[in-house]
Amino acid sequence: MKSSTALGLVLGLEAAPAMADMEAAKKFLDEEIGDVTTLPREDQEAEMQWFIDAAEPFKGMEINVVSETITTHEYESQVLAPAFTAITGIKVTHDLIGEGDVVEKLQTQMQSGENIYDAYVNDSDLIGTHIRYGQVRNLTDWMAGEGADVTSPTLDLEDFIGTQFTTSPDGKLYQLPDQQFANLYWFRYDWFNDPQNMADFKEEYGYDLGVPVNWSAYEDIAEFFTGRTIDGVEVYGNMDYGKKDPSLGWRYTDAWMSMAGMGDKGEPNGLPVDEWGIRVNEQSQPVGACMARGGATNSPAAVYAVNKAVEWLQKYAPPAAAGMTFSEAGPVPAQGNIAQQMFMYTTFVAPLVDSDAVMNEDGTPKWRLAPSPHGVYWEEGMKVGYQDVGSWTLMNSTPEDRAKAAWLYAQFVTSKTVDVKKADVGLTFIRDSTINSDHFSERKDKLGGLVEFYRSPARTQWSPTGTNVPDYPKLAQLWWQNIGDAMSGAKTSQEALDQLCADMEKVMERLERAGVQGDLGPVLNEEQDASYWLEQPGAPKPKLENEDEEPETIGYDELVSSWNQ
Secondary structure, eight states: OOOHHHHHHHTTOOSOOOOHHHHHHHHHIIIIITTOSSSOHHHHHHHHHHHHHHHGGGTTOEEEEEEEOSHHHHHIIIIIHHHHHHHHSOEEEEEEEOHHHHHHHHHHHHHHOOOOOSEEEEEGGGHHHHHHHOOBOOHHHHHHTTTGGGSOTTOOGGGBSSGGGSBOTTSOBOOEEEEEEEEEEEEOHHHHTOHHHHHHHHHHHSSOOOEESBHHHHHHHHHHHTTOEETTEEOBSOOOOOOSSHHHHHHHHTTHHHHHTOSOBOSSSOSSBOTTSOEEOTTSOEEESSGGGTOOTTSHHHHHHHHHHHHHHHHHSOGGGGGOOHHHHTTGGGGSOBOEEEEEEGGGHHHHTTOGGGBOTTSOBSOEEEOOOBOTTOOTTBOOEEEEEEEEEOBTTSOHHHHHHHHHHHHHHTSHHHHHHHHHHHOOOOBHHHHTSHHHHHHGGGTTTHHHHHHSGGGGGEEOOOTTOSOHHHHHHHHHHHHHHHHHTSSOHHHHHHHHHHHHHHHHHHHHHHTTTGGGSOOOOOOOOHHHHHTSSSSSOOOOSOOOOOOOEEOHHHHHHHTTO
């Protein structure tokens, strides 16, 4: 860490006279930040003074930014935006809307050229879209060029843990991480370690109750707990959601298919076939999604993945779950009647720690987080899970002065001064310094393995959607519309996936004809019999004669230690 004197010199500050804006900054530091930060007070004030000075040309400007509604962004909108306004004189309206609505607004701005928002926090899942359409400011060049005067010398990009996911293949940064959370397995540690439950499970299934390594073990555990009464509560062995809603698409594209084993080996995403089932050629051009073109979206592994999700939802989840969305289902484990969940977006850890039903009196959790188990088609070296990286994005259609003002706000809410406190509220880590701070060393025992996961090398194996997806907004909507038919029973999984991959290829065909994505645009393979591709190494993979593998579990403590190996 730089000394406060050195930091002041880096920021170009001398003995500047006290200003009214600095008084607002000191009030913010006193009342909101306190000692929940990695910076000493002198460095905090120096960082705030830089924002004050850099914002001077934009005082009085009103800007609008948008993000999805999660705890982290609620804190930004309700606390950090007013603080930034008071400190800099730039009035920020930080709107909170559904994630699907964020993508829709961004898509509308791309298509119309109208400046709807001055900055977006959108998932790095859109990186493939951003690099192909050329409608987003390349931050690497922006920070060195027109945005140089509003780029903080203490931004410290190397401290961010998610920039590998917001960087294009040519090494250019397109988005600045603002919040990051993974999908991890969640389970009731207290129930799994209850001697009677352990004995009953061992007698019934012939192996130890523990963290499931594969889907066969998850299914046994779901069956074991469903219908049991524990502490006077009827228990369910699985939690999920199934409403035909945009969030149902994320349920599958957020690495469910990869966890089943649908795609190819490769980190952070399978190549040449990724977790959406899209195949690319050596030039990173999408060539197909259906098996007839070498894709895997309608492959046996994909059908297996959807079948299992539907089966478990019907058999082992609360009846209401089938009609729930992502945001409705997320808080349910906090109610105390769920034994395990295949993958939990860790953004929902924040409400968990506020629930008496799943927390002990001493503030430690009754639950733990662990890597999600994998399906029968999964192989070592494949992607093991999803990680969301909600990131600041500046559109080319935003006027320069408004983009600069918004860039200042984006840096403020991700600055080292505020990042530990923001992470303390939302538990969505973006900085290495925050993860390894003394504050989270003290708090980690109350977060059920979340800090241990983010401190381990394993965190890099969980990744967002990669660059195979050429147009996230157009393709993502096809998933929930088609998968919803399988979840409702209107179609079989095979029928729904056949339609899904065909719909995806129609979009890619239009992109290919339009030629709007340059050298990275789709160039679809000629169709041929699926048997040709099923005989090739990797994805798509032929159907296994037996999709019920030998169940395997592991002790939680042994598993956590493996994260660091």
